[in-house]
Every structure is written in structure tokens, then in C-alpha cells.
Amino acid sequence: MPTLDATNRLTPRAGAGYIRHMAEKRKFLGVHFKCCNAYARVYMNREKTAYRGSCPRCGKRVDIGIGPGGTNSRFFSAQ
């Protein structure tokens, strides 16, 4: 009789939930790049000190620092 160990029950549905969970852990912000009027996601760096990303069109980099209390805003504009 096989045991119902959670690690042996990674059904497609459970797998999707896991991926969603990981996506939530990997925090990102939506950024509007004014240079090209384009939107992109920027992801938190490994040190969790800033969100870093670049414009999808011209490659201009953004670096949004995370304060001691964090930021509540989920949306930013890059000049």
C-alpha cells in the first residue's frame, strides 16, 4: 500500500499551485518606462535591497531601492 506522501503527489494541479507560490515569492513591480511608453516587470534582486530591471525597448536600466520599511506601492514610473 503506497503511502500518500505529499512529495509523491505533485499532480499537474499541485504543480501549478507551486509555480504560483514561487511567482509570489519572487516579488516584482510593474514599471512604466516613460522613455518608450512601455511597461515591464522588474524583479527584486537576490539581496532584496532593490528592484532591478530594464526598459524592454531601449534597455534603459531602472533600480528602485527598497527602504527599511519596504514599499507598499506596486507600481512605478521610470523617467
Ligand SMILES: [Zn+2]
Ligand atoms: Zn526605453
